[in-house]
Amino acid sequence: MNPARALLVDDDPTILEVVGALLARHGHEVVGTGSGLKGAQFLRSEHFDLAVVDLMLPDLSGLELARQGVAKPDTVVVVLSGSTSVETALQAVKMGIYDYVPKPFRAEELELTLLRAIEKSQLNQENKRLREQIQGQRPGPHMVGRSDVWQNLQTLLRRVAPSPSTVLITGPSGTGKELAARTIHQWSLRAEGPFVPIHCGAIPENLLEDELFGHVRGAYTDARTDRPGRFQQADGGTLFLDEIGTMPMNLQVKLLRVIQEREFTPLGSTRTHKADFRLLAATNENLEDLVEQKRFREDLFYRLNVIPVHLQPLREHPQDIPVLVAHFLKKFARELDLPLKQVEPAALQALEAYAWPGNVRELENAVERAMALGSDPERLLLQDLPASVAGVLPTVTFPRLAQNQDLGRFLEDLERHLILEALQETGWNKSETARRLGLRRTTLLHRLRALGIPLDPMAEARASLAGGVS
Numbered sequence: 001m002n003p004a005r006a007l008l009v010d011d012d013p014t015i016l017e018v019v020g021a022l023l024a025r026h027g028h029e030v031v032g033t034g035s036g037l038k039g040a041q042f043l044r045s046e047h048f049d050l051a052v053v054d055l056m057l058p059d060l061s062g063l064e065l066a067r068q069g070v071a072k073p074d075t076v077v078v079v080l081s082g083s084t085s086v087e088t089a090l091q092a093v094k095m096g097i098y099d100y101v102p103k104p105f106r107a108e109e110l111e112l113t114l115l116r117a118i119e120k121s122q123l124n125q126e127n128k129r130l131r132e133q134i135q136g137q138r139p140g141p142h143m144v145g146r147s148d149v150w151q152n153l154q155t156l157l158r159r160v161a162p163s164p165s166t167v168l169i170t171g172p173s174g175t176g177k178e179l180a181a182r183t184i185h186q187w188s189l190r191a192e193g194p195f196v197p198i199h200c201g202a203i204p205e206n207l208l209e210d211e212l213f214g215h216v217r218g219a220y221t222d223a224r225t226d227r228p229g230r231f232q233q234a235d236g237g238t239l240f241l242d243e244i245g246t247m248p249m250n251l252q253v254k255l256l257r258v259i260q261e262r263e264f265t266p267l268g269s270t271r272t273h274k275a276d277f278r279l280l281a282a283t284n285e286n287l288e289d290l291v292e293q294k295r296f297r298e299d300l301f302y303r304l305n306v307i308p309v310h311l312q313p314l315r316e317h318p319q320d321i322p323v324l325v326a327h328f329l330k331k332f333a334r335e336l337d338l339p340l341k342q343v344e345p346a347a348l349q350a351l352e353a354y355a356w357p358g359n360v361r362e363l364e365n366a367v368e369r370a371m372a373l374g375s376d377p378e379r380l381l382l383q384d385l386p387a388s389v390a391g392v393l394p395t396v397t398f399p400r401l402a403q404n405q406d407l408g409r410f411l412e413d414l415e416r417h418l419i420l421e422a423l424q425e426t427g428w429n430k431s432e433t434a435r436r437l438g439l440r441r442t443t444l445l446h447r448l449r450a451l452g453i454p455l456d457p458m459a460e461a462r463a464s465l466a467g468g469v470s
Contacts, residue, residue: 004049004118008032009039009065010080011058015103019052022111028118036060043068048075049121050114055081055088063091070096076121078114080105143176143183144327145320149312153180160307161187166259168244168304169282171311174359177282178242180311185238190278193237198230201246209251210267219268231264234277244304245285245296252297259303279304314356314363321352324360328367329380336371339378345427347382347390354389382424416451419444423453430455 006023010016011034020030031048033039036057043051043065051069055062062079069077079092082103089100098117101110143154160167161184169177178197185195203211214229230239241247247255258264259279263272281304290296314321325343333340343351347370356362370384382390419437426432434444448455 002122004028006030006050007042007048008052009036010054036065039065040068050118051075051077053079055079066092066097067095074125076117078117143179144323146323147317147319149317150320156309157183158187160184162189164278166279166304166306167309169309172313172359173284174361175311176360177311181240181280184280190237194234195238196230196234197240197242199242201243205248213264213266215267216269231275236276239277239279241281243283244281245283245287245290252300256300314359318352324363325351325367328364332368332371338371341378341380343380346424347380347385349427350382350385350390
């Protein structure tokens with residue numbers, strides 16, 4: 001056991017001397033005072049591994065001082081009391097003290113209790129250091145990207161995370177609202193607590209209240225046992241209400257009360273429970289519009305929208321697509337037990353040019369399908385992508401000589417086919433295409449213009465998509 005610092009608060013000088021001697025002979029530093037107010041000042045300004053507090057103090061309630069000690073994360077509290085009140089002892093134990101020692105006490109028993117309390121405090125601190133070390137080595141939430149949009153989002157989430165305030169996350173479906181919520185939780189002071197998500201739109205109205213509040217045995221016919229709800233499950237952690245805009249109006253009223261009072265009553269119970277959780281909510285709808293339509297309570301909206309976080313659709317930050325594709329390739333190679341594939345240039349260009357109306361979720365599904373069904377074990381090919389994605393690039397159809405067709409026109413179509421095929425194989429790299437075709441680069445550019453083949457199909461594809469996507 002390492003040397004520890006102990007605070008002794010007792011208005012009896014003999015107790016201070018005896019307890020101080022018990023700790024000092026084990027090499028522990030002791031600070032003693034007979035004043036509860038002075039003890040509180042010590043707790044606020046200095047670090048102590050152990051606080052030994054007498055309940056009967058002249059200037060401050062011993063219970064209040066013990067509560068302040070318990071609130072210090074690295075301090076273990078032992079209470080001394082000459083009172084025989086069972087109620088007082090229960091109050092002290094419920095607030096989280098380590099032990100309650102009645103007076104008079106045997107010196108040997110108190111000594112053993114105090115040494116065990118110091119050992120517990122130091123073990124708690126060591127576990128905390130190890131957790132922090134592991135968290136520093138552990139990869140963060142899988143939010144990947146490199147665009148300015150992504151960087152700004154990361155900065156915002158890091159600023160939001162330490163706050164206890166409610167966060168409302170908005171954005172189109174598939175943009176990663178739950179992932180953003182998990183990131184906030186992991187970077188918050190509640191990271192060691194549970195993250196409890198619930199999709200409000202996926203649970204029937206008559207079951208949603210039970211999911212949130214829980215029930216006691218006998219609350220209804222099938223309630224054979226007590227069942228904790230999500231409010232209770234999220235105690236000490238984070239509750240995430242996804243698609244909050246779908247919550248029925250009658251439940252919105254009850255949720256508002258839980259947010260305001262931080263307490264709830266399970267179905268069928270008369271007992272109120274405290275609810276210590278941080279609330280995060282998400283929606284793909286405009287809640288202000290729902291408020292105007294009388295489908296969402298205005299007071300609840302303001303309670304939720306304390307810190308707004310908006311996620312942009314993927315088409316607004318296409319620079320992140322290559323990074324996301326690489327991330328999903330690694331993910332599905334591991335999950336499907338397949339070798340890691342490289343993306344051929346034409347496939348990557350198609351992925352970058354597509355508008356992704358389903359956002360990141362649609363991109364993830366496309367990569368998973370290409371990994372699972374692709375024919376090439378080493379490369380993800382354009383033909384492995386969904387037709388809607390692969391079709392963004394110009395298609396290459398081998399020309400056939402029709403009866404009575406002009407031979408010159410046929411040869412021109414054949415030349416166009418060969419050049420397009422070479423361009424797709426090289427990812428529209430003009431120099432490499434010219435080398436494969438045995439042409440000079442200037443000659444290839446001249447033929448592209450003559451055949452009406454765009455020099456940069458990606459620019460044209462993006463321009464057309466931008467004009468057609470609202």
